[in-house]
Amino acid sequence: MTTLTLVTLAVVLYGALSGRGYGRALALGGATPIGAAVVFGDTAVPTFYFVALGAAAGLALGLLIRSRRFQSLDAPRIPGVAALVLLTLWAVLITLAAPLLFDGLSVLAPGGGESRLSAGVLSSSNVAQIVYLVLGVCVVVFLARSPRTVPQIIGTAAGLATMLSFWAYLHATFGVPYPLGFFDNSPAFVFIETAPGNVQRFRGIFSEPAGLATSSLVTAAYMFSRAPQVRALRRLGVLLVAAIALYLAVISTSGTFLVAGLALLLLSVVVFLSRFVLKRGPLNPLSVTTACAAVIASLWLLPIVAAAIERGVSEKVASSSYSDRSGADTASYELLFRTFGLGVGLGSNRPSSFLAALLSTLGIVGTVLFAIAVGTLIRQGYGVRAFRPVVWALTALLISKFVSGPDLADTSGILWMSLGVLAHAAVTRRAGGSATGSRAGQVAVWPARTV
Numbered sequence: 001m002t003t004l005t006l007v008t009l010a011v012v013l014y015g016a017l018s019g020r021g022y023g024r025a026l027a028l029g030g031a032t033p034i035g036a037a038v039v040f041g042d043t044a045v046p047t048f049y050f051v052a053l054g055a056a057a058g059l060a061l062g063l064l065i066r067s068r069r070f071q072s073l074d075a076p077r078i079p080g081v082a083a084l085v086l087l088t089l090w091a092v093l094i095t096l097a098a099p100l101l102f103d104g105l106s107v108l109a110p111g112g113g114e115s116r117l118s119a120g121v122l123s124s125s126n127v128a129q130i131v132y133l134v135l136g137v138c139v140v141v142f143l144a145r146s147p148r149t150v151p152q153i154i155g156t157a158a159g160l161a162t163m164l165s166f167w168a169y170l171h172a173t174f175g176v177p178y179p180l181g182f183f184d185n186s187p188a189f190v191f192i193e194t195a196p197g198n199v200q201r202f203r204g205i206f207s208e209p210a211g212l213a214t215s216s217l218v219t220a221a222y223m224f225s226r227a228p229q230v231r232a233l234r235r236l237g238v239l240l241v242a243a244i245a246l247y248l249a250v251i252s253t254s255g256t257f258l259v260a261g262l263a264l265l266l267l268s269v270v271v272f273l274s275r276f277v278l279k280r281g282p283l284n285p286l287s288v289t290t291a292c293a294a295v296i297a298s299l300w301l302l303p304i305v306a307a308a309i310e311r312g313v314s315e316k317v318a319s320s321s322y323s324d325r326s327g328a329d330t331a332s333y334e335l336l337f338r339t340f341g342l343g344v345g346l347g348s349n350r351p352s353s354f355l356a357a358l359l360s361t362l363g364i365v366g367t368v369l370f371a372i373a374v375g376t377l378i379r380q381g382y383g384v385r386a387f388r389p390v391v392w393a394l395t396a397l398l399i400s401k402f403v404s405g406p407d408l409a410d411t412s413g414i415l416w417m418s419l420g421v422l423a424h425a426a427v428t429r430r431a432g433g434s435a436t437g438s439r440a441g442q443v444a445v446w447p448a449r450t451v
Contacts (some may be wrong), residue, residue, distance in 0.1 A: 001038060003185050008037040008047045012054050021060060021148030023417070024156065026139060030413035031160035033215070034207050036186035043124050044188040048413035055142035062145075078144045079380050079426045080419065084137045090366050091133055095126050095345035102339055107349040107360075108328055114168070117344060129347035132409035136416035143420025144427055149388045151421055155226060157414060158219040162167060162245045165212055166206025166407040169248065172202070195253070197350035202251050213257035214400035216249035218414060221264060221396035225389035260400040267383050267395070310352040328352045332360035339363065350406055357406035370408075374398070374419065381422030384429060 015025025027050030037050035047426040103119040110125065143149045164183055171178030179356065185192070189207035194200055204212040223242035227235050332351035335344055336359045343363030351357050359365040374394075382391045397414050401407075410416065 002036045002044075003033045003182050003432065004032065004037055004047055008035075008050050011047075012051055015051070015054060021146060021150075022054060023146060023149050023153045023421075026055065026143075026413060026417055027153045027156035028160070028224065029166065029190050030157035030417060032183045032205065033161065033211070034184040034186050034189055034205060039187060041124070042188075043128050044186045046186065046411040048411060049132055049135050049255055049409075052139050052413070052416075056135055056138040059138055072387035078141065078423050080373040080376040080423060081137075081141055081144065083369045083376070084140060084419075087362070087366055087369040087373065088133055090361055090369065091346045092130055094361075094363060094366070095122070095130060095347065098339065098343065098345040098348065101342070102344065105338065105344065107333070107335065107344050108331060108351060110350045116338070117348065123347065126345060127347075129409055132403060133346065135297040136409065136413075139413065139416040140420040140423055144423035146424065149421055149424040151226075151387050151425075153421055154390050154393050154414065154418055155222050157412065157417060158215065158222055159241050161205065161412065162219040162241060162248065163250055165206070165215070168204050169202060169251075174258055199413035200247070201232050201253055204248060204252075209254045210256040210404050213249045213252045213254035213395065214405060215265065215412065216245040216252070217257060217261055217400055218393050218396045219245035220249070222389045222393035225392040229386065229389070255401055256404040260396070260403045263399050264396050267399075268392075326352075329356040332356040335360040336363065341365075346408070352404060352413050354401035354408075355404050357408065361408075366420055377419050377422040377426065380426040380429075384425045387422060387425040390418050390421050390425075394422070 004361050011025050015022040018024075021369040026048065029048040032047045036044035037047045038045050047233055059449050067163045099121060100119050102117050105117045106114055109115040115123075140286045143153070167176070167178055170176040171180075183205040184207070186207075191203070192201075192208035193203055201209045202212065206212045206215060220242045223238045223245065227238045227242070230238055249261070257311075258421060326349040332349055333356060335349060341364040343366060345357070346361050349357070349360045351360060355367075358370060362370070378394065381387045393414065397410070399420070400409075408415075437451075
């Protein structure tokens, strides 16, 4: 047991008994990405995946109820899920087969060391990553079928993580009472709070400043996209959380925020201009006003931002961290060729970035299946206006992970919850529902009875 065990159990019970939808429980579980619900030996179970066990149980219970009532087990086709199921099967197959096929092959272990594949031997990391992948896919299917799935699930998970980090900031800066080590109690992570030269950096409730930067960017992307959809005090609150997220990202001094933030900003400009020029979809007055203000402000801000980016990139390239990360990614790409494009198995290699992790562990097949699933759900989800904030949050997460984030088992659960919410939007629209993000107008998607 850990300090979060009872809290996590309470979250599970709340989701199961409240009648407000288990998605809220998943969001609360994802708000503490570095929190451990339980610890088994050298494996610490993140709070999100502990709560995700309830989603898996809900799916199993739904199948059991319908089979005992001799009801049809046919269900609406969920876009992208077939690719995720095939991805899971491929991950299990290659994780079992790679040690036999490439016995003795040197791979990167967590922490920067080296290890070797051994025929017939699976590490605790292999088992844990497979279990997390299965639970993640269960979350996607569960949210896709649940009639109470709403886009606000992502806002709750990301926004709460940001506000908990802001609470930690207020404690560090102004001495506000704060439970140190409560929300970030996982022994599976190495906590980094300094830069070379023993320069102090802020990490919030995450293990390192890059984690805070990624989470903050996801929160800002969701909140800024959500703001035009709400009114009055709610809009003010959404914008306030977005501003706090950006502030935390800046003080993290993370290169991840610098690179990923710039890429996300350029992408948003391209999307806005394409909608404006091609006249695809309505343009919100707030969005147009904000864009005009941004253009005016950019005349003054661009030289300052350009100088800051140049200075940040130069410092990052010259750092030992950049050399280590680049070396890990290069070695991982070499593993792809040495395994003939098959990969070394999920959990067997840990580079620095997401693409290197996918290719080196799941090979070309797994990477393509993942891209198909994500691309399908983003394309279909973006067509439903109420769910566009989820698309932007997922996009921000993926961009950040491609810069610095090797884990497919996202401990915040934002990846799996986002895919599940977008799958729900696609299924609801196909079934004739409005998919507006409110309970009214939604249709019950099989199985209707969920835990």
